[in-house]
Amino acid sequence: MAENPAYPVGLRLTGRRVVVLGGGQVAQRRLPALIAAGADIHLVSPEATPSVEAMADAGEITWTKRPYEDGDLADAWYALIATSDRQANTDASAEAERHRVWCVRSDDADAATAWTPATGHSEGVTVAVLTTNAKGRDPRHTAAIRDAVVEGLRDGTLVAPHHRTRTPGVALVGGGPGDPDLITVRGRRLLAEADVVIADRLGPRDLLAELPPHVEVIDAAKIPYGRYMAQEAINNALIEHAKQGKSVVRLKGGDPFVFGRGMEEAQALAEAGIACTVVPGISSSISVPGAAGIPVTHRGVAHEFTVVSGHVAPDDERSLVDWPALARLRGTLVVLMGVDKIGRIAETLIAHGKPADTPVALVQEGTTAAQRRVDATLATVAETVRTEDVKPPAVIVIGEVVNVGVHSPLNASE
Template structure:
């Protein structure tokens, strides 16, 4: 419903500026705060794998309209610099081996700010429902009677391998890929993963949050039948300027990760797809 007009001495320049402004308003990169028909509430926004350009257009629009942003360490933090000064940013980072904000506290923060009449954006890395606890946050808000918008995000489980030259599926090679959380090891009683079934599948395995458990996981996969020479790619800080890829096999991955000093966040891909594009993709 808005009209954008630009006047310069050159009509072509005017048109180019006008189009750039309209595009920025559409994708949220240019904030223009407006009346929100939805009022107070919560939006669970998947921010994608790290590159700020990989957030969805809808996610960026909602972020530009937020009163409060509750963000994770893995969310695209460059986008926070574009927020107006009045926006309150709350750091809910769950840094491995470091400071931790309990999930219950995050839920309480979302509810309290929304009940105070604020529009709250929960900016999460990847997709809210892929090991992101988005479901827990939605349930907490729903129990409090708050409206919730869920904006899917690009999951690191597929985007990070792609950015490093690894397709999680490839015709004639695999008919499935399985995404597994490695935050608990195969010997941990809390583990819900059927590692024997995973080992016997012929498709691609994608491990998230598994850097410190990869030795135990690899050993268990080999024990249950995966060949020790199965290719493995570890992609650290995928889609960001710090991205790097380290290659190994199931038999060597534990030693390689330690020798290379691989740190979270990293996505680990196991399977023949690791090398299928090696000849064509410049690493």
Template structure:
């Protein structure tokens, strides 16, 4: 049997602190050097010239550069070699030297003459995926991409089985559409043992979880004498200390009116590690889904996001409504459906034009999304007449009047 028909034996080389020689400073070196540096190798580049990106690595002290052509003896003390010059005779000589000194050698010009092949490699959260398909590198890359993507988005489950330090992931689930959760958030969901979910999180993703995953509706945690948030904090701590992989799935972003910092502080006080996974905030994604840009050249140079869960005249309000009324940009209100009439009257009283366009986007990014348009003067009555209910995002400003094809 031809040795080229025999499958390669896969192995992971531990090159940290070990000499690796790269011959040639062109595009092949530019692609291979970052992984070698990341592996901790002592990399020596032998080449009379190099690409700007390779030179930048040399300038940063990541690679040592000997500006000359290959010479016999360059590979004598190497553990691994990448032969990628534009001189076929030099490549053949270096390959022969590597064979003589038992140095694993990759050749960019002749894979059949090499003693090692570079697999299509990808990484995801501590897992290295390396794929070899012999002489079909495009197929290797396609398989690599499919596996890495599956690990990243959670469609390919690879749960941890060794004991883990108690920890909780605060995951921003985005505005509601399950496709708008981050890749990292979806992967952590796939690895979870317990998910404590908000009502506004992407509920469709919960149906995809394996049967063993305990899903807890945060709205139904028995509070007893405790405040709701305190009960949620206690549940996170209890399950984490039991050795479970816990995900707190929240709508939007954990730190945009999501009380995520309160949960992170409670976990820190309990000595439990906390990972925060940012999410796409409904303050920008829901308007976008309804065709409203929160900024637009010549129309709005700023946008302000405000919580409307406290009425403007409430002593506990931290919002300077008079200052907001004086702004010329876009105002985005969250949790404001119940108080939109009072908020609109307050803005008008402080000088905002009563004819300012307003849009209410209910159930944004979901199949039930609908948009209701009004003005600042009419939005309170319109919201009541149209039966608008939470969750909804309210956008106030001239950007509401923009339509695709209009220019500002």
């Protein structure tokens, strides 16, 4: 075989006959991509793995239950030869050559007329990596390159700008609890593609330093409010930049719809006719306790957990929380934005029947390098916050799970 590099090409197999010989593990790995390509797949094999058999049962492939016979590749556009019979593979490969059918051989790549690249996908892009020639082929190396490229596209570290016209709009992106590694893959990719980022102070700040120089970063806390309320001014800024034809990311801490006013922003965008994408984020109500070694549920201890906002005190007429009902629950209570109100929250829970010795943990700056955990009880938590100088942002966990957890902090990013 000549030492020339393989010529890469994308096969459009929709409705075209593809023959697969052998129903083992190789076929099991390759068939899903062929099915996704819309190929008319004919499997020839006396037996198959349960997964391949399920594909046949579902009508995704046509299965002829016998060994390979000469003539099976007639009228095929593409063939995958993967039987355990080397002579049958050689004969089928020869038939493919006669009929000018491109074929892949699992047992002898050098004897095949085509190679299967290591492939991966990211938002409408297929990445395919091929070794340049037969000599020294290393499938693990090509797979590693594939993985690196796909991961870079997904997390935004490998930026490939769009040069065709993009539809302007806004993405409400949940940035997670603080550790930049805990943002979703889609959120990170949208950040990398943004023209404008309007960020909350509780969003993962480290990610902003990675943005390309042309990206305009706006601190939501510093938007001039003038005659507008803060949220209304943020809504107007989102609309204004989107109407300029820009791709805008609203980067929020945690999840946009967990005490993040994400729906208010989505509604304002909808009224303005602006396209809006919502990217969920990891909520601090679960992730921060977990990072501190506290499970919000645990078998035999807590079969429920409730997340409430503590930004207004229980006796405030604006409060929508049924604190007496919460005091009667046996599960875990997670309080967000409640550091400065925790004294009155604890008093209210105790007054309505919650034991004063109920364990409490406060996790400050959860999942970041500054994370710390302070333990108390409902009776002592107010004083503990003062003496330990606990500052927002902190997640407060109330319940017996506090004593179940691992008291040395876990590293949630590893």
